[in-house]
Amino acid sequence: MGEKTAKKAGPVKPRAWTWVWVSAAVTVFCGGPVAVLAWGAMAWSEIGESQQVDCSEVMTFARGSLPMSAEDAHCTAAHWQDTLADAEFRMPRSEVGGWLDATYPAGRPSLSCEQDRCLDVSFDEMLYVTLRITYEDGDTALVRVRAFDT
Numbered sequence: 546m547g548e549k550t551a552k553k554a555g556p557v558k559p560r561a562w563t564w565v566w567v568s569a570a571v572t573v574f575c576g577g578p579v580a581v582l583a584w585g586a587m588a589w590s591e592i593g594e595s596q597q598v599d600c601s602e603v604m605t606f607a608r609g610s611l612p613m614s615a616e617d618a619h620c621t622a623a624h625w626q627d628t629l630a631d632a633e634f635r636m637p638r639s640e641v642g643g644w645l646d647a648t649y650p651a652g653r654p655s656l657s658c659e660q661d662r663c664l665d666v667s668f669d670e671m672l673y674v675t676l677r678i679t680y681e682d683g684d685t686a687l688v689r690v691r692a693f694d695t
Contacts, residue, residue, distance in 0.1 A: 595622065595623040595631075596622060597619075597620065597621055598620055598630070600632055600634070602630075603621075603622060603630040603632045603690070603692070604620075604690070606628065606672075606692055607630060607632070607690055607692035608666075608672065608692075609648040609674070611634065612634075612640060614637055614640055615636050615688075616634065616635045616636070617633075617634060627695055629691070629692075631690070631691050632688075633688070634687075634688055635681070635686065635687055636685075636686055638680055638684055638686045639684075641662070641686045649674065649676065652664040652665065653666070658677075660679045661678055662677075662678040663675070663678070664678075671695060672693070672694045672695075673695075674690065674692045675690075675691045676688065677691075
């Protein structure tokens with residue numbers, strides 16, 4: 546009669562795939578929120594940073610248009626709760642008055658002006674545009690347009 550061999554009862558070895566699933570679950574439940582927090586911190590740090598944009602977009606936002614004779618145009622915009630857009634360009638000094646009258650007829654001279662010519666425009670108290678013009682070397686004017694909404 547054969548003896549039956551009894552197996553010793555000992556610790557059960559976990560299956561290899563169990564560790565894979567446990568590792569994946571820990572990664573998702575712990576690493577997921579950490580990744581979202583890291584992404585949020587990066588996105589938050591870039592809020593409000595000024596970035597270069599197309600000047601036609603800036604001037605459309607400022608409810609104006611870039612003069613046909615504009616040169617060296619450089620435009621930036623920053624967004625967060627409000628939008629702040631800046632345009633800077635040069636144009637012939639002789640064309641400044643006509644362009645201002647056609648583009649911003651409701652503009653009022655600024656109360657304080659450290660440049661050669663300043664103009665402030667308000668659109669329904671929701672959008673404000675300031676223009677600062679500096680006359681350079683006789684024939685050229687440097688125009689700075691700043692538009693911001695509230």
